[in-house]
Amino acid sequence: MRRYLLAITVMLAMHGCILDEKITDTPSRKVDVPYFISEVKKGALYIEDGKLYYMLANDAIDYRVVPSPKATKLAVETMLLSNLTVVRFYEKREDGRYHPLVTEATNGIWENFSKRSGIDPDDLRYPRMKLIGWEGEEKVRLKLFAGYRHKRVEKEVTISLD
Amino acid sequence: MPKPGFTGALAQEYRDLYQSCEILPQKFEEVDDTVEKLLSNKDHYEAVSDMTNAPWYFIAAIHNMESGQDFSCHLHNGDPLDARTVHVPEGRPKKGTPPFTWEESAFDALRLRGVSRVREWSLERVLYELEGYNGWGYRLYHPHVLSPYLWSFSNHYKSGKYTADGRWSDAAKSKQCGAAVIIRRLEERGEILLNESGNEPIFFYSTQAVDGSENLQKFLNSIDGITLRVDGWPGKKTSEAVKKVFGFYLKGDPRNDA
Numbered sequence: 001m002r003r004y005l006l007a008i009t010v011m012l013a014m015h016g017c018i019l020d021e022k023i024t025d026t027p028s029r030k031v032d033v034p035y036f037i038s039e040v041k042k043g044a045l046y047i048e049d050g051k052l053y054y055m056l057a058n059d060a061i062d063y064r065v066v067p068s069p070k071a072t073k074l075a076v077e078t079m080l081l082s083n084l085t086v087v088r089f090y091e092k093r094e095d096g097r098y099h100p101l102v103t104e105a106t107n108g109i110w111e112n113f114s115k116r117s118g119i120d121p122d123d124l125r126y127p128r129m130k131l132i133g134w135e136g137e138e139k140v141r142l143k144l145f146a147g148y149r150h151k152r153v154e155k156e157v158t159i160s161l162d
Numbered sequence: 163m164p165k166p167g168f169t170g171a172l173a174q175e176y177r178d179l180y181q182s183c184e185i186l187p188q189k190f191e192e193v194d195d196t197v198e199k200l201l202s203n204k205d206h207y208e209a210v211s212d213m214t215n216a217p218w219y220f221i222a223a224i225h226n227m228e229s230g231q232d233f234s235c236h237l238h239n240g241d242p243l244d245a246r247t248v249h250v251p252e253g254r255p256k257k258g259t260p261p262f263t264w265e266e267s268a269f270d271a272l273r274l275r276g277v278s279r280v281r282e283w284s285l286e287r288v289l290y291e292l293e294g295y296n297g298w299g300y301r302l303y304h305p306h307v308l309s310p311y312l313w314s315f316s317n318h319y320k321s322g323k324y325t326a327d328g329r330w331s332d333a334a335k336s337k338q339c340g341a342a343v344i345i346r347r348l349e350e351r352g353e354i355l356l357n358e359s360g361n362e363p364i365f366f367y368s369t370q371a372v373d374g375s376e377n378l379q380k381f382l383n384s385i386d387g388i389t390l391r392v393d394g395w396p397g398k399k400t401s402e403a404v405k406k407v408f409g410f411y412l413k414g415d416p417r418n419d420a
Contacts (some may be wrong), residue, residue, distance in 0.1 A: 012222075034326070042163075043163035043164075043165075044163075058163060059163055059165060059299065059303070060297070061163065061297045062250050062251045063250060064249060064250035064251075064252050076397075077250040078250070078328070079239070079250050079251070079297075080226075080299060080324060080328050081296050081297040081299055081311070081324065082227075082228060082275075082295055082296045082297055083227055083228050083296065083311070084324055084328065085239065085250060086326075086327060086328035089212075094376065107327065107329070108327055109327055110325070110326035110327045111325070111327055114326075120336055121325060121326055122325045122334055122335055122336075123337055125230060125289070125338050126227070126228055126229060126230070126240065127326035127335070128240055128249070130240060130249045131249070145240055146326065147229070147230045150230070152232075155411055
């Protein structure tokens with residue numbers, strides 16, 4: 001058994017050496033790999049996007065960042081209060097940074113839904129917007145969730161950002 | 163979001179607000195219904211209290227504010243308990259295997275927010291932790307409005323809140339009973355005792371000035387037939403006035419032994 005294990009170890013070591021040689025034979029070149037990292041520190045949301053590192057928001061408890069498929073936009077689930085979560089949107093501009101994207105559609109998601117549904121927005125309890133996902137670069141699917149007069153409201157909506 | 167420190171001044175503010183808190187008469191029934199429901203689920207809250215060291219009524223008040231006492235979803239954010247949370251805060255609880263019990267998830271939520279690190283649970287600390295759990299947005303950005311998370315349905319709150327879309331509105335009004343109001347009602351009903359020395363008399367007989375005794379003298383002066391000098395000395399005459407109203411002298415009055 002020991003000899004068998006030793007043989008396997010030697011074979012693996014040799015294989016590693018061979019691989020090492022192959023790698024060494026390959027001409028080295030610098031490759032820029034695009035990367036995007038978001039992190040939350042003490043209630044602030046930081047973005048690391050290529051060479052840029054900056055704070056995107058600092059007025060909430062927690063954040064969840066979901067970039068659009070081509071990363072031209074961000075949808076950020078923002079826990080503004082423990083019982084109030086909204087989705088905010090950001091778009092990348094010429095300076096390479098993301099900036100808030102506010103439109104009539106993004107600014108009144110619950111308000112518009114309430115009007116359509118005949119709901120008094122003041123009666124909503126612990127309202128939360130949850131991001132389901134992106135539909136291309138210009139549309140997002142959201143789920144609205146809240147307590148309403150001892151019942152629950154759950155509704156999926158699509159928001160257009162163009 | 164910056165976090166205000168738990169200073170003596172802040173503790174005093176919470177104490178003053180709690181002592182002067184009056185539940186709006188038109189909301190009595192709704193508050194009592196909420197309290198009844200919380201009491202019926204006390205076992206759940208006590209189980210989490212054992213894990214976190216936080217008082218059961220603190221956990222109960224949060225549960226009511228976060229999900230209307232719904233035991234089928236994560237306290238974190240209302241996601242279903244049959245999986246880890248997928249929305250903010252996502253991936254909770256990190257440990258364990260779904261489906262989670264409500265208690266497991268509640269423990270994780272409270273620990274994530276630092277509640278299990280609190281060692282001393284005075285009334286003031288309870289109110290501070292409640293406001294902090296909800297977030298400091300009201301205190302930091304809209305200090306002219308006392309947080310409805312604590313004071314809605316009381317004389318301390320009229321209007322002003324974040325709308326469901328996250329925008330501030332001075333006109334919008336919370337229609338959910340505040341957490342401090344729930345705790346106040348629990349104490350009024352004798353379900354909880356927030357002050358360990360709560361069974362001791364607040365006022366004593368003394369021949370020296372005692373803080374707060376002016377309030378007693380002012381109260382006694384409001385009763386027909388009693389006229390006291392408001393000097394903060396709860397001595398012989400103040401004690402006599404107490405006897406006239408309540409039938410006994412102040413504790414410590416030598417006439418009690420006669």
